[in-house]
Amino acid sequence: MNAPCATDVGPRLSRRFRLQWEDAQQAWVLLYPEGMVRLNRSAGEILLRCDGSRTLDAIVAELEQRFGASGLAADVAGFIDMARGQQWVEAAQARP
Amino acid sequence: MNAPLPPSANQPGPPLWLLAEVTYRCPLHCAFCYNPVDFARHETELSTADWLRVLREARAAGSVQCGFSGGEPLMRDDLETLVAEAHRLGFYTNLLTSGVGLTASRAQALQAAGLDHIQLSFQDSTRELNDFLSHTRTFDLKQRVAGLIKDNGWPMVMNCVIHRLNIDYIDRIIEMAVELGAEYLELANSQYYSWALLNRDQLMPSRAQLERAERITNAYRERLGDRIRIFFVVPDYYETRPKKCMNGWGQVFLTVTPDGTALPCHTARMLPGLDFPNVREMDVRSIWYGSEGFNRYRGDAWMKDPCRACPDKDKDHGGCRCQAWMLAGDPAAADPVCDRSPEHDRVRAAVEQACSPAWKGGAKPLVFRDPRRSRELGAKAADA
Numbered sequence: 001m002n003a004p005c006a007t008d009v010g011p012r013l014s015r016r017f018r019l020q021w022e023d024a025q026q027a028w029v030l031l032y033p034e035g036m037v038r039l040n041r042s043a044g045e046i047l048l049r050c051d052g053s054r055t056l057d058a059i060v061a062e063l064e065q066r067f068g069a070s071g072l073a074a075d076v077a078g079f080i081d082m083a084r085g086q087q088w089v090e091a092a093q094a095r096p
Numbered sequence: 097m098n099a100p101l102p103p104s105a106n107q108p109g110p111p112l113w114l115l116a117e118v119t120y121r122c123p124l125h126c127a128f129c130y131n132p133v134d135f136a137r138h139e140t141e142l143s144t145a146d147w148l149r150v151l152r153e154a155r156a157a158g159s160v161q162c163g164f165s166g167g168e169p170l171m172r173d174d175l176e177t178l179v180a181e182a183h184r185l186g187f188y189t190n191l192l193t194s195g196v197g198l199t200a201s202r203a204q205a206l207q208a209a210g211l212d213h214i215q216l217s218f219q220d221s222t223r224e225l226n227d228f229l230s231h232t233r234t235f236d237l238k239q240r241v242a243g244l245i246k247d248n249g250w251p252m253v254m255n256c257v258i259h260r261l262n263i264d265y266i267d268r269i270i271e272m273a274v275e276l277g278a279e280y281l282e283l284a285n286s287q288y289y290s291w292a293l294l295n296r297d298q299l300m301p302s303r304a305q306l307e308r309a310e311r312i313t314n315a316y317r318e319r320l321g322d323r324i325r326i327f328f329v330v331p332d333y334y335e336t337r338p339k340k341c342m343n344g345w346g347q348v349f350l351t352v353t354p355d356g357t358a359l360p361c362h363t364a365r366m367l368p369g370l371d372f373p374n375v376r377e378m379d380v381r382s383i384w385y386g387s388e389g390f391n392r393y394r395g396d397a398w399m400k401d402p403c404r405a406c407p408d409k410d411k412d413h414g415g416c417r418c419q420a421w422m423l424a425g426d427p428a429a430a431d432p433v434c435d436r437s438p439e440h441d442r443v444r445a446a447v448e449q450a451c452s453p454a455w456k457g458g459a460k461p462l463v464f465r466d467p468r469r470s471r472e473l474g475a476k477a478a479d480a
Contacts, residue, residue, distance in 0.1 A: 016251055018188060018212070024110045024158025031188040033213040033253050033280070036112065036161060 010059065011080050011089040012052035019047050030088060037088075046079055050089050056080065108394060110158025111350035111384050114187075115362060118147065118175065119167040119354050123196050125464040128257050128292040128299060131167065132365055134474030136467040138355045144174045146376060148181050150352055153380035155185040159350065162187040165362075167354065170197035176205045183210025190215060192255075195241035203244040214245050215282075218256040218269070242276040254278040258309070259286045259299040260450070260457060266309040270316045274324060283313060284329040289363045289418060291465045294473075297458035300450040306330060333443050337408065338415025338431035345393035345417065350384060358383045360390055363418045367427045393417055398428050402436045 013019055018031040021044075028044025030037040039047065045066070049059045060073045083089045120135040132138070142150070151162070162182045169175055170193055182189045191206065191214045198214075218238065245252050254273045258266065266283065273281040285306075288296045301309075313328045320326075332339060342349045342361045351359040356375045359365055365372065372389040373382075384390060392398065396409055403414040414420070415431020423432040424439040432439040449455055463469060 020160075020186065020188075022158070022160055024160075029160065031160065031212075033215065033251055034161065034163065034190055036188075 008052035008090075010052060010055040011050045011084070011091060013047060013050045014087055014090050017088055019044070042075075043079060046076055047083065047088065050080070050083075107385070108344075108347050111154060111348070111380070112159060113161045113163070113349045114151075114154045114159040115163045115165055115349065115351040116147065116150070116178070117165050117167065117351060117353050117362065118142075118169050118172050118178065121171040122167040122194075122465070123171075124168065124194055125466050126257070126291070127295045127462045127464050128259060128286040129465040130287075130290050130292070130363060131465065132363070133290050133294065134470055134477060136470035137474045138353065138357075141172075141354045142352075142356045142375070144177060146356065147174075147178050150356075150375050150380060151178065151182050151185060151187070153375075154350065155182075155187060157381045157384055159380075160186070160188060161190065163190045163192055165192040168194055168196060170202065176202070176209045179206055179211050180209035183212075188212050192217070195237060198241050198244060200244060203248055207248040207250075211250070213253065214250050215253045215255055216241055216245065218254065218272075238272070238276055242278070246277060251280070252276070252278045253280040253282070255282040255284060257286050258283050258301075260301045260305065261298070263301045263305045263309050266312050267316070270313065270326065274320065278324055280325050280327070282327045282329070283309075284327070285331045287332055289422070290366075291463065293422060294463045296446065297449070297460060298462055300331065300333065300446065302451045302455075303334065303447070304451070306334060332416070332419065332431075332433045333447050335433055336435040338412045338419070338433045340412045341416035341419075341431070344413050346384070346390040347394075350380070358387070358389070360393075361418070364389075366418055367421055369427075393428075400426075400428055400430070402434075402438075403430045406430075406436065 016032055020029055020031060022029050025038060028039045028041075028047070030039060030047070045063060046059065049062060054062070056077060060076050063076065064070055064072050080089060084091055119141055120131055120138065122129075154162075164175065164179065169191060172178075179189050179191070189210065189212045191211055193214060193216060195216050216238065242252065254276070256269050256273075262269065263285075269283065270281065285301070286292045286299050288300070292299055310328055310330075313326055317326055346360045349361055351362045351364075352375055353359060353365065357365060357372050358375055358378075358380070359372055364370070370389050370392060373387045375383070378387065396404070396413075399409065399414055403409050412431075412434075415433055417427045419431045419433060420429040421427040423442050424430070424437065429439065430437040432443050434440065
């Protein structure tokens with residue numbers, strides 16, 4: 001049921017979570033049954049791009065351009081690994 | 097005008113969690129119900145228009161999780177209207193229900209309204225214990241409702257209140273949840289408030305029962321892996337340090353009761369000497385930041401010994417104000433669950449009784465929640 005779409009090339013936010021900007025908290029939050037995770041700015045910006053249509057490389061490139069930074073690859077990959085462990089995102093790789 | 101206020105020492109963050117107790121009406125008679133024992137004295141209910149305004153005011157004040165609860169929230173036929181408005185406002189919407197009254201058409205209407213999640217509770221009320229354990233009528237109802245939840249694409253969260261009379265069947269409860277396709281299962285031991293306090297003698301499990309149930313739950317966790325996430329909550333009385341109740345008084349939770357009374361937790365109405373505001377008379381932002389009821393136990397200036405000098409006071413905030421009132425007779429006392437409380441013996445005595453091999457739950461019959469009993473108990477309390 002939660003398998004990534006066949007067309008996914010990159011990580012996708014799990015359908016069990018909703019990503020939303022909260023004015024009152026000035027933060028992106030992840031909402032799920034009876035719970036909430038408040039995200040820091042970079043976590044929010046990464047998850048915002050986890051829509052299945054972007055590869056990890058594309059996400060990194062977009063973020064580097066958006067924030068005028070370089071060398072973000074390791075940090076982004078590390079965050080996505082953690083997010084996968086938390087089941088916030090589903091991996092892109094096709095299952096064997 | 098409604099600019100968010102940053103949290104500070106004297107200024108809490110927003111009321112992130114809004115619990116909308118839309119009615120005290122309920123088709124069930126659970127002996128562990130957390131509704132006030134005298135709920136029948138508060139029969140008037142907010143109108144649809146009142147609730148819509150409360151939702152808008154709470155959202156503007158920063159609420160983001162909204163739980164529709166009761167009683168049985170499906171008893172209100174405007175539930176779909178309220179859910180739709182909550183969804184439109186950007187709330188994550190949760191319905192806490194026994195499933196009684198959830199038909200296919202109401203489920204569809206709730207789905208169309210944007211409901212995000214249903215928490216389905218087993219309504220095992222001990223009166224129906226045999227029925228419940230023998231998988232008959234209760235199971236048929238739950239199966240039908242679980243099917244509706246799946247058909248509408250909602251995550252399946254089940255909740256079962258655990259107590260002395262059903263804890264020995266925890267394996268069957270877990271298997272029932274698995275069979276129904278639950279993704280989350282909360283096995284929450286009854287805490288002793290309201291109706292459950294009246295029935296504490298009969299409901300409190302022994303330590304041996306608790307340990308066995310946890311052992312069995314852990315074995316299922318291992319065996320079932322990612323298929324289902326199981327949460328197990330022990331009774332406060334078996335702890336030696338209190339919980340940080342509601343994550344701190346007036347820090348996160350805002351409950352609005354059926355008649356519009358605003359509370360920092362769903363049982364706070366029992367506390368003496370506190371005048372809680374009503375959403376009919378005051379807007380949510382003023383209630384949250386400005387009312388005496390919400391400010392009373394914020395910070396730590398109200399604390400007494402041993403809390404005042406306790407190194408853990410920021411960690412647990414002195415525990416639960418209602419438990420302090422019920423067991424120590426003083427809402428500003430340390431929660432007697434804490435073994436540093438001078439009243440901790442009361443908790444220890446209750447536990448010792450529950451653990452005694454000779455203890456069979458006492459001679460008193462269980463008191464089931466119903467409006468008639470509620471009126472009797474309310475009158476008795478008023479005379480006292």
